[in-house]
Amino acid sequence: MIRSGQPSVEDGLGACVVLCPEVVRCVQKLCYSNRMLALSGLGPPAGTPFSPHFGGTPNTLVGRDDLLTTLGSGLATGPNDKWYTSIVMGVRGSGKTTILNEIEDRAAADGWVVLSLDAGTPLLLDRITQAIAHAGRSYESLETVADTTGRSVGKSLGIRLGPLEGKLEASDYFESPQTGLREHLVVLAHQAMKYGASVLLTVDELHAIDRGEGRRLANDIQHVTRRASLPVAFVGAGLLEMRRTLMRDRKMTFFHRCEDYELPPLDDVDARLGLASPIEDAGGSITADALHLGASAVNGSPYRLQVIGDTAWRLAGAPAKPITVDTVESAVTAANRTVEKNISIPAWQDLTGREKSVLTSLAGRNGRSNVARIAQDTGISNRQASGLLTSLRDSGYVAALGDADYAMTGLVSPRVALDPGSFEIDTVETKHETGNRTYPKRLRCRKWMPRARAYCVMGEGHAGRCRSG
Ligand SMILES: Nc1ncnc2c1ncn2[C@@H]1O[C@H](COP(=O)(O)OP(=O)(O)O)[C@@H](O)[C@H]1O
Numbered sequence: 436m437i438r439s440g441q442p443s444v445e446d447g448l449g450a451c452v453v454l455c456p457e458v459v460r461c462v463q464k465l466c467y468s469n470r471m472l473a474l475s476g477l478g479p480p481a482g483t484p485f486s487p488h489f490g491g492t493p494n495t496l497v498g499r500d501d502l503l504t505t506l507g508s509g510l511a512t513g514p515n516d517k518w519y520t521s522i523v524m525g526v527r528g529s530g531k532t533t534i535l536n537e538i539e540d541r542a543a544a545d546g547w548v549v550l551s552l553d554a555g556t557p558l559l560l561d562r563i564t565q566a567i568a569h570a571g572r573s574y575e576s577l578e579t580v581a582d583t584t585g586r587s588v589g590k591s592l593g594i595r596l597g598p599l600e601g602k603l604e605a606s607d608y609f610e611s612p613q614t615g616l617r618e619h620l621v622v623l624a625h626q627a628m629k630y631g632a633s634v635l636l637t638v639d640e641l642h643a644i645d646r647g648e649g650r651r652l653a654n655d656i657q658h659v660t661r662r663a664s665l666p667v668a669f670v671g672a673g674l675l676e677m678r679r680t681l682m683r684d685r686k687m688t689f690f691h692r693c694e695d696y697e698l699p700p701l702d703d704v705d706a707r708l709g710l711a712s713p714i715e716d717a718g719g720s721i722t723a724d725a726l727h728l729g730a731s732a733v734n735g736s737p738y739r740l741q742v743i744g745d746t747a748w749r750l751a752g753a754p755a756k757p758i759t760v761d762t763v764e765s766a767v768t769a770a771n772r773t774v775e776k777n778i779s780i781p782a783w784q785d786l787t788g789r790e791k792s793v794l795t796s797l798a799g800r801n802g803r804s805n806v807a808r809i810a811q812d813t814g815i816s817n818r819q820a821s822g823l824l825t826s827l828r829d830s831g832y833v834a835a836l837g838d839a840d841y842a843m844t845g846l847v848s849p850r851v852a853l854d855p856g857s858f859e860i861d862t863v864e865t866k867h868e869t870g871n872r873t874y875p876k877r878l879r880c881r882k883w884m885p886r887a888r889a890y891c892v893m894g895e896g897h898a899g900r901c902r903s904g
């Protein structure tokens with residue numbers, strides 16, 4: 436529900452007037468959408484209406500309206516709404532970063548202070564603090580540097596608030612002389628409150644958060660948002676395995692209490708719209724049969740949709756020529772290789788040796804099998820096989836078909852599971868989820884440690900005991 440008197444979600448997240456500290460980045464993001472192309476001249480590389488990269492804003496966002504409406508309403512309603520602190524989960528390429536981008540853009544457009552971070556690299560808490568300080572430097576209105584003496588700041592600052600101008604009295608923000616993240620967030624929240632605005636903190640790649648940092652972050656946001664009821668909304672995003680790690684950690688209760696949402700696969704209607712609409716918008720055309728073929732190859736994955744669309748567009752020589760069945764057939768074959776490289780292989784590398792054996796067994800039986808056969812193939816007990824399949828199901832690698840039957844979902848392709856060696860997985864440079872950088876992937880042990888509620892972070896085949904970090 437939106438607070439009475441507030442605009443609808445379509446109108447925005449609320450009539451707030453505080454400049455966005457990340458405004459430059461937010462505007463850059465917006466530039467990737469159609470809405471801004473005319474204004475900026477930026478956007479996807481010329482010639483393709485698709486975004487075959489991680490973290491790119493698609494021309495047509497499909498299948499996520501309900502989530503965006505609910506999430507937007509929750510943020511607009513305020514700290515008492517359960518969606519005010521939420522976590523979006525999904526497999527690689529399911530559109531997690533895209534959802535964060537969309538919510539950030541909507542919030543920034545409505546004057547929220549947006550802090551957009553990812554936990555894929557170390558020192559997250561320091562980087563959040565830096566982002567808050569950056570807000571203070573960018574806008575005179577935001578007095579975000581904590582006063583270490585605990586004294587009242589009590590000074591008057593000239594401010595510019597978008598189209599408005601005004602004066603800000605900054606005072607009495609601190610009860611504690613400490614200057615940790617919590618205090619900085621409290622200061623920022625108070626600043627935002629002066630103008631009826633809110634702060635949105637987003638953390639992408641949440642699954643990769645360092646355990647110690649995760650605990651500190653959880654405590655700090657818990658304090659600011661829940662105990663002090665300050666307007667600091669939190670939206671995290673990460674892989675499904677978070678259910679077994681940080682969402683079960685007893686010292687991160689904040690994350691358990693967040694509203695969690697698993698991104699569903701795109702259905703056929705979404706897939707058709709996601710392919711046809713960008714083609715049409717860019718002045719191209721696709722035959723009915725070709726659209727049917729392309730949509731059925733999407734297999735629920737937004738990333739795959741973008742790669743198929745982009746490849747078909749280029750192969751056909753669109754928009755000058757129509758996209759036909761022949762070009763879509765070739766595009767799907769080429770897209771399969773791209774998806775294997777950028778999704779299947781990193782997903783495969785995240786598995787333990789035993790989990791890999793289970794997938795190999797499934798792949799050897801046309802992607803579908805049952806607990807008893809898998810146990811037999813891999814030389815483990817039925818109970819062990821069942822436990823591994825449950826874990827693989829929770830992380831999106833397999834789907835349960837009932838009666839102890841399981842099928843591969845396509846997250847790891849049968850080719851990768853049957854012959855991983857041919858993909859040179861030890862050396863492949865994998866695109867980082869956010870698409871901002873590449874880094875070499877190392878194989879990790881990743882054995883699940885029930886007491887620590889974490890995966891082992893040591894290298895595969897390491898000596899000595901497993902460690903959680
Ligand atoms: N709902 C959607 N509709 C169409 N394309 C999407 C959608 N969500 C994501 N995409 C596209 O899919 C690709 C992968 O999305 P991304 O958000 O990076 O996935 P993730 O963060 O889950 O790995 C991007 O190119 C993005 O533009």
Ligand SMILES: [Mg+2]
Nearest residue numbers: 531532868869
């Ligand atoms: Mg991502």
